[in-house]
Amino acid sequence: MTPKKIGSGRRGRGRPQSFDREQTLCAAMRLFWDRGYDGTSFDDLIAAMGISASSFYNAFGSKEALYQEAIDAYLKVAGAWFFAALQEDTDTRTAFLHLMTAAAAEFTRDDLPSGCMIAVAATQCAPAQTRLRDLLASQRTRSEAEMTDRLRRGIAAGDLPADTDIEALAAFYGSLLRGMAVQARDGASRARLLEIARIAMQAWPVTQELHPPETLPHSYAQSP
Amino acid sequence: MTPKKIGSGRRGRGRPQSFDREQTLCAAMRLFWDRGYDGTSFDDLIAAMGISASSFYNAFGSKEALYQEAIDAYLKVAGAWFFAALQEDTDTRTAFLHLMTAAAAEFTRDDLPSGCMIAVAATQCAPAQTRLRDLLASQRTRSEAEMTDRLRRGIAAGDLPADTDIEALAAFYGSLLRGMAVQARDGASRARLLEIARIAMQAWPVTQELHPPETLPHSYAQSP
């Protein structure tokens, strides 16, 4: 049941797996990313992965199981920029600026499908696919919780007003990210997404750190 | 071929249509809205509409044709608040505030499916459904153009800085709306969406009315 990892020390007894599991998983991920779960047929999958139906079931179990693995792979490989931005060692505002900027860049890469695999997936689906829908929704919730945590740390670090509604602010940036993913899917350019990100940062709560009293608007009136 | 309109003056020769076309179309719209095109099966459709398969094809032609009609119906009936907000006779900022507020309310009605039928539909789909995908994408483009127009009128009316990047601003609010639709689908409360809308309005470009020029240097509005 436990699939042997290829090329990592321990070797099984029989004929080794002739395909790179990670590589075929990646191919499946791209297809799912581009077409969604429903839009990706079994035949398309094994064709893109370059393996036979039997090998497919042997290695991945089912289409749904593969999809779950593909999501994990997406989070690890393609979604790394998200967590990286939130763990950056900067002030909170800069972290979110980088997050939005990275999103604009990542959503419009020409070596990967546009947009995000998770952001808007399975929001409308047949009742039979409640499992997948919940899975995707919980991933979205998780990524928003990740942002909330970063904001909380910002308050602790003192670079965000203590009375900031961090859940709402995380929901705001979460919404933006999802909307940007749709824009990217619809063909928006990277420049356009960067503009959106720039505007989004205007909504950042005003802090003492970023705008010290002497640079606040009212004192500008008296500078030469 | 042209379907007779029920109860409107001219009457055909044979047996009249026994169902209200508008009503059955509305039922189909709700189903498509909730489950998407793929997620809605033919059998589910005729069950919800309360008509037979024959009547269905007689009246609507095909599933895809019905979907297009459903989108038109959605725009006229359920999406009316969008156009209404943009045609409101107020200043531009208030119009967009009302737009976002209305979205928060409309996306979380308990008498209709949550979210938006168009906002995030068919972003990931099988290659065979390029037609639908393009149809939805063009509707999204159109709604964004509608916002751009309103912003343009705002500049003409002088309540928006003349150098505002109105396309980018429209894309920003368009992204937000789509993201909010996803949030609503994932179960976000109306209060949460209203919070997002509130934060989004913080990004509104600085205007003379709100911040007289002598108290706000232009550099304040640009990102680092």
Add this chain to the structure above:
DNA sequence: TTTTTTTTGGTGTCATCACTCCACAAATCC
């Protein structure tokens, strides 16, 4: 070599899908 494991191709299954056809019932006009 034997054993073990995984490969491949092909064929079959069972369900669902969107759609179609048909015979006939019902409602309106002449």
Add this chain to the structure above:
DNA sequence: GGATTTGTGGAGTGATGACACCAAAAAAAA
């Protein structure tokens, strides 16, 4: 009433969906 038009239920269509099974080949460890 007869003609005309549209309704209905129900059975059937071909296509596609995701699998499942099988036999035989291949490759490596024992």
